[in-house]
Amino acid sequence: MFTDKVGLKDFEKMDAEYRDLLGRVLAIQADCEIGGPHLYLEDILPKAPSKIDQLIVARTAAEEIDHYRKISRIAGDIGVDVSYVLSRPNQERYVESFRGKISTWEDFAVFGFLIDRVGRYQLEEFEDCSYVPLERILPDVHKEEAGHIEFGTNKTAELAAKGGEAKDRVQKALNFWYTKGLDMFGNSKSYRSERYRHWGLKRRSNAQAREDYINEVNPLIAQMGLEIPDPNENRLYV
Amino acid sequence: MRKWVSRSRTPTRTGSTFKGKDDMAQAPNTEALDEHLKDVVTAIQSAVNWAMPHLQDPKIVDKAINDCKEILDVVMEGKVSEWLK
Numbered sequence: 001m002f003t004d005k006v007g008l009k010d011f012e013k014m015d016a017e018y019r020d021l022l023g024r025v026l027a028i029q030a031d032c033e034i035g036g037p038h039l040y041l042e043d044i045l046p047k048a049p050s051k052i053d054q055l056i057v058a059r060t061a062a063e064e065i066d067h068y069r070k071i072s073r074i075a076g077d078i079g080v081d082v083s084y085v086l087s088r089p090n091q092e093r094y095v096e097s098f099r100g101k102i103s104t105w106e107d108f109a110v111f112g113f114l115i116d117r118v119g120r121y122q123l124e125e126f127e128d129c130s131y132v133p134l135e136r137i138l139p140d141v142h143k144e145e146a147g148h149i150e151f152g153t154n155k156t157a158e159l160a161a162k163g164g165e166a167k168d169r170v171q172k173a174l175n176f177w178y179t180k181g182l183d184m185f186g187n188s189k190s191y192r193s194e195r196y197r198h199w200g201l202k203r204r205s206n207a208q209a210r211e212d213y214i215n216e217v218n219p220l221i222a223q224m225g226l227e228i229p230d231p232n233e234n235r236l237y238v
Numbered sequence: 239m240r241k242w243v244s245r246s247r248t249p250t251r252t253g254s255t256f257k258g259k260d261d262m263a264q265a266p267n268t269e270a271l272d273e274h275l276k277d278v279v280t281a282i283q284s285a286v287n288w289a290m291p292h293l294q295d296p297k298i299v300d301k302a303i304n305d306c307k308e309i310l311d312v313v314m315e316g317k318v319s320e321w322l323k
Contacts (some may be wrong), residue, residue: 041310042314052290054303055286055289055306058285058303058306059286062286069279072271072275073268076265077269081266081268082267087316087318144242174269180253216299
């Protein structure tokens with residue numbers, strides 16, 4: 001297990017596998033950061049239920065763009081150009097959750113509640129990681145992601161509390177995004193995941209992170225009076 | 239400089255395309271794009287922060303939302319070469 005800390009100056013001396021894995025994870029992270037605004041801005045910014053919600057959607061997108069910028073800078077400094085993800089079609093995103101479009105407020109709310117929360121888990125993997133420039137940007141990014149998660153959680157709970165059709169709509173959105181969220185952790189038997197851990201670029205196995213997530217999110221869903229979706233339905237990775 | 243392009247769900251284990259010292263050169267436009275996006279983010283945040291205390295004033299709020307939308311539309315187009323002209 002690799003336990004050293006690596007700075008930009010040391011990067012070129014690192015094993016090819018380390019350099020490749022770091023480039024890869026930065027490209028995927030950058031794609032996910034900018035992938036969120038690409039999913040929801042077009043329909044949700046004009047259609048959010050109130051002016052303050054519209055402003056929050058704009059601010060959320062700005063923060064995600066800033067997260068992209070920070071990751072892109074780290075990648076660029078090691079010679080990895082991730083600017084292509086700024087203009088790629090949603091269907092080509094690395095992570096399946098970002099390949100569609102969000103057109104309803106319920107989906108936007110649940111996306112914040114569930115998918116931004118998976119994003120927080122992904123960022124947690126980099127805490128105390130071996131690549132120092134990546135570790136350094138985490139506190140601010142974490143703080144902003146926490147705000148997105150809180151907003152999504154509160155809005156999901158509000159919609160559920162309305163009951164009736166509003167609750168049905170949010171349950172439908174929950175059923176959709178729950179599966180997507182679980183898949184985002186990847187294959188439980190992923191060889192690459194083990195290599196990330198070997199090089200100190202991630203902390204937990206995919207299975208462990210997914211289990212931690214389920215243990216956090218299921219009680220929240222139950223508290224909202226919503227049904228916990230079937231974790232095995234329409235899954236791509238287990 | 240390289241771009242990480244593999245779209246395979248199961249790429250090769252290492253699949254490295256790094257080829258030594260030259261690869262450590264900073265990717266083109268790294269700093270310029272960083273600076274540009276900093277300005278973009280600041281502009282959106284300024285518009286939002288300006289409008290938040292004036293939620294009762296539709297003129298101010300609508301202008302802020304429109305300003306944000308205009309800026310965000312350009313970012314979503316992703317035409318980096320045009321931004322950095």
